Amino acid sequence: MERWVVVTLVTAGYLVISLVIGWVSGRKASDTVTGYVAGDRGFGLLVMYFVTGAMIFSAFAFLGAPGWAYSRGAAAFYIFSYGVLGFAPWYVLGPRIARVGRAYGHVTQAELFSARFQSKALSVAIAVVSIVAFLPYIALQMKGAGIVFNAVTDGHVPIWVGALAAYGVVMLYVLKSGVLGVGWTNTFQGIFMLVIAWILGLWLPYRLYGGIGPMFERIAELRPELLTVPGLGPTGEPWSWGAYSSAVLVSAVGFTMWPHLFMKAYAAKDDDTLKLTTLLYPTFLIFLLPLYFIAFAGVLFPTPPQSPDFILPHMILSTDIAPVVVGLFCAGALAASMSTGDALLHATGAVYVQDFHRKVLQPELDDHHRRLLIRIAALAAGVIAFFFAVRTEMSLVALLLAAYGAVVQLAPLAVATFFWKRATPAGALAGLVVGALVTLVLTLYPQFRPYGIHAGVVGLLVNTFTLVAVSLITRPLPDEHVSNFLDVSRRA
Amino acid sequence: MKPRTVATLAVGYFLAMAIALTYPGYLPANRIRPLVFGLPFSLFWQMLWISGSIAVLGLVFAWEKRRRTRRERGERGEGGEGGEGGA
Numbered sequence: 001m002e003r004w005v006v007v008t009l010v011t012a013g014y015l016v017i018s019l020v021i022g023w024v025s026g027r028k029a030s031d032t033v034t035g036y037v038a039g040d041r042g043f044g045l046l047v048m049y050f051v052t053g054a055m056i057f058s059a060f061a062f063l064g065a066p067g068w069a070y071s072r073g074a075a076a077f078y079i080f081s082y083g084v085l086g087f088a089p090w091y092v093l094g095p096r097i098a099r100v101g102r103a104y105g106h107v108t109q110a111e112l113f114s115a116r117f118q119s120k121a122l123s124v125a126i127a128v129v130s131i132v133a134f135l136p137y138i139a140l141q142m143k144g145a146g147i148v149f150n151a152v153t154d155g156h157v158p159i160w161v162g163a164l165a166a167y168g169v170v171m172l173y174v175l176k177s178g179v180l181g182v183g184w185t186n187t188f189q190g191i192f193m194l195v196i197a198w199i200l201g202l203w204l205p206y207r208l209y210g211g212i213g214p215m216f217e218r219i220a221e222l223r224p225e226l227l228t229v230p231g232l233g234p235t236g237e238p239w240s241w242g243a244y245s246s247a248v249l250v251s252a253v254g255f256t257m258w259p260h261l262f263m264k265a266y267a268a269k270d271d272d273t274l275k276l277t278t279l280l281y282p283t284f285l286i287f288l289l290p291l292y293f294i295a296f297a298g299v300l301f302p303t304p305p306q307s308p309d310f311i312l313p314h315m316i317l318s319t320d321i322a323p324v325v326v327g328l329f330c331a332g333a334l335a336a337s338m339s340t341g342d343a344l345l346h347a348t349g350a351v352y353v354q355d356f357h358r359k360v361l362q363p364e365l366d367d368h369h370r371r372l373l374i375r376i377a378a379l380a381a382g383v384i385a386f387f388f389a390v391r392t393e394m395s396l397v398a399l400l401l402a403a404y405g406a407v408v409q410l411a412p413l414a415v416a417t418f419f420w421k422r423a424t425p426a427g428a429l430a431g432l433v434v435g436a437l438v439t440l441v442l443t444l445y446p447q448f449r450p451y452g453i454h455a456g457v458v459g460l461l462v463n464t465f466t467l468v469a470v471s472l473i474t475r476p477l478p479d480e481h482v483s484n485f486l487d488v489s490r491r492a
Numbered sequence: 493m494k495p496r497t498v499a500t501l502a503v504g505y506f507l508a509m510a511i512a513l514t515y516p517g518y519l520p521a522n523r524i525r526p527l528v529f530g531l532p533f534s535l536f537w538q539m540l541w542i543s544g545s546i547a548v549l550g551l552v553f554a555w556e557k558r559r560r561t562r563r564e565r566g567e568r569g570e571g572g573e574g575g576e577g578g579a
Contacts, residue, residue, distance in 0.1 A: 081513040213530030245514035279549035
């Protein structure tokens with residue numbers, strides 16, 4: 001049998017298993033919005049661990065990050081740092097979000113903020129920002145799945161077919177099982193891709209150089225500039241410490257602000273589950289190592305990939321690996337993409353209905369119709385993202401970065417929600433909007449950045465200042481409401 | 493230990509980590525040799541701080557748990573809910 005046929009069969013087998021797990025796992029959920037979106041707040045440690053790990057193990061882990069390590073060396077180390085630094089605050093924030101969610105029946109991020117600030121405008125603003133960030137993010141995951149599938153089948157499976165196969169499966173289990181489908185498939189996908197990544201990540205350097213140490217010794221001799229921070233910039237010149245450090249810090253601040261992560265806090269069974277998930281989370285960054293090993297193994301390899309992002313598939317295909325293993329690699333990359341994409345699709349549906357549709361268009365919608373509408377919205381999001389992924393040449397990365405810039409701007413709001421009583425609705429909204437606009441303008445026009453500082457950092461400073469200033473000159477919310485809210489968030 | 497001390501120590505670790513993994517804290521560790529477990533020292537440095545963060549939050553978690561069981565046994569705690577970081 002030809003290699004691409006074997007690869008396709010193995011990948012198809014993986015897709016079938018994912019579908020079965022995703023389809024079956026939703027049976028236990030209650031027929032409510034809380035059941036569909038928050039899994040009846042019953043996720044245990046195993047599922048929470050993998051659902052959270054999927055945040056960093058996206059298609060980016062198999063394509064973008066190794067591409068960085070291959071072409072820019074130690075610049076790619078920043079991912080380790082921001083992942084750990086960014087997630088640590090979750091130890092404090094996560095349980096608070098979950099407690100409030102339990103008390104008020106929340107299932108989305110905007111519900112939390114708008115409950116604290118009693119503001120419909122805030123809810124709508126967050127919904128818009130979230131959806132604008134989600135769609136290109138989903139499209140990138142789809143594209144990543146399609147690209148890997150295409151590469152390892154030597155072009156026999158077109159990109160759109162690969163993306164459709166992977167995301168057809170995702171769509172089916174998201175529509176059928178909601179967050180339970182997301183949770184249990186993520187667990188399966190997580191274990192699967194970690195096993196594949198470690199086997200290949202240790203085997204390839206061994207096969208090519210005789211081990212990890214000898215490989216780095218060789219790179220140290222021939223390309224030492226790749227092994228010390230801050231590594232290289234996008235065009236191969238040495239990168240600056242300022243750019244490296246601010247990339248770490250901005251990414252860290254924004255990391256826990258992703259709306260779909262907040263939604264997973266509501267799914268956790270109890271506070272201890274959330275805390276254990278947080279403290280175990282950095283293990284996922286250690287699990288990224290083998291993917292970096294494969295990328296570094298490519299540095300001294302005689303043939304370069306067509307683009308740095310292709311370094312992993314390139315290495316897998318250029319060494320004499322059995323076709324079945326190539327298929328398992330492809331399935332692992334698809335698992336990474338799907339375990340991130342499914343949560344995003346599911347979240348898009350929920351955010352649209354809970355934070356936009358219900359607030360603006362149909363306030364009286366009952367639980368049954370909301371569930372139906374969430375499914376329709378998730379399906380619509382899938383169709384739109386698929387169109388973006390396969391039809392447009394628009395730069396999705398640019399769109400995602402712009403939207404992520406806005407997501408980062410939720411950070412001061414999140415802190416004020418739990419730790420600053422005097423924050424007012426006007427202050428919260430003004431901070432968010434001004435911060436997001438400043439970030440957007442400085443992203444588009446880098447020449448206006450003071451001292452070349454990261455756009456997001458400037459945005460955060462202006463945001464925080466605006467939040468505080470506007471809060472102080474506007475009338476505070478009734479003390480009773482804020483005190484109640486804070487009491488609930490602290491009660492263990 | 494008092495809740496505030498635990499919180500300060502935990503927050504202190506992560507602040508130290510933020511400095512150790514950016515400029516200028518990275519400089520002393522930013523070298524290729526010695527290789528540790530086959531990794532360049534600069535990469536091992538990352539792994540070291542990552543492992544440390546698991547240990548620190550693990551200790552905070554264990555401390556909270558012990559404090560809770562003590563309280564449930566009826567002994568007087570030290571007040572405040574504490575230990576959850578830099579509230």
